[in-house]
Amino acid sequence: MAIKVKVCGMKYPDNITAVASLGIDYMGFIFYDQSKRYVGQSSSSYIKELDSLSKVGVFVNASLSEILDKITEFQLNAIQLHGNESAEFCLELKEKSAVSIVKAFGVDKNFDWIQLNPYAKIVDYFLFDTKSSSYGGTGVQFDWSLLDQYKLTTPYFLSGGLDPENIKTALERNDPRLYALDLNSKFEVEPGLKDIELLSHSINTIKK
Numbered sequence: 317m318a319i320k321v322k323v324c325g326m327k328y329p330d331n332i333t334a335v336a337s338l339g340i341d342y343m344g345f346i347f348y349d350q351s352k353r354y355v356g357q358s359s360s361s362y363i364k365e366l367d368s369l370s371k372v373g374v375f376v377n378a379s380l381s382e383i384l385d386k387i388t389e390f391q392l393n394a395i396q397l398h399g400n401e402s403a404e405f406c407l408e409l410k411e412k413s414a415v416s417i418v419k420a421f422g423v424d425k426n427f428d429w430i431q432l433n434p435y436a437k438i439v440d441y442f443l444f445d446t447k448s449s450s451y452g453g454t455g456v457q458f459d460w461s462l463l464d465q466y467k468l469t470t471p472y473f474l475s476g477g478l479d480p481e482n483i484k485t486a487l488e489r490n491d492p493r494l495y496a497l498d499l500n501s502k503f504e505v506e507p508g509l510k511d512i513e514l515l516s517h518s519i520n521t522i523k524k
């Protein structure tokens with residue numbers, strides 16, 4: 317199966333249109349107000365009309381009611397949880413919405429892979445990112461050899477400092493559970509504004 321592409325941290329209508337036209341599968345919008353890529357309210361009417369891809373809302377320890385409100389307001393198709401959300405919280409969200417659930421984990425050499433077990437039958441995907449106190453969007457790659465310790469079958473998004481060079485290494489890992497590559501800060505002109513040419517080239521590499 318072809319690897320899917322997610323472009324995350326989009327903010328600006330013209331840039332959203334240009335990135336959507338590249339034929340990506342997922343577009344991520346950050347609903348965490350401490351992020352430089354926080355989407356705010358300004359683009360909600362624009363984003364909700366987008367229908368050529370799956371719209372992913374990214375949250376960090378938000379309440380269930382906030383997430384449910386944003387699903388409705390932005391017509392989101394998937395929710396990516398980047399904080400300390402429990403498996404029970406994921407289950408409640410799944411029962412109260414029709415969205416796909418992506419549970420993100422920050423990985424470092426001390427990562428406890430056993431903690432994934434309670435989530436495995438609940439979430440649709442895991443997302444493995446670089447561990448950071450800012451939760452995401454660091455532009456830093458983690459040591460992908462740590463993925464050898466991942467023993468479950470749940471498909472995952474690979475994230476954290478993906479750039480035009482290291483995506484080739486990611487693809488060469490040939491892991492059938494690698495579902496999607498998540499592109500963000502290494503493809504930016506400034507936080508929230510993507511470089512269309514750079515993205516276009518890498519998306520072609522991933523899709524061919």
Ligand SMILES: O=C(O)c1ccccc1NCC(=O)[C@H](O)[C@H](O)COP(=O)(O)O
Binds near residue numbers: 353398450498
């Ligand atoms: O991008 C952010 O600013 C961000 C902040 C807080 C939580 C999550 C965030 N991004 C979520 C993503 O899915 C990013 O694409 C992922 O962290 C990788 O980003 P990068 O390392 O910049 O490629």
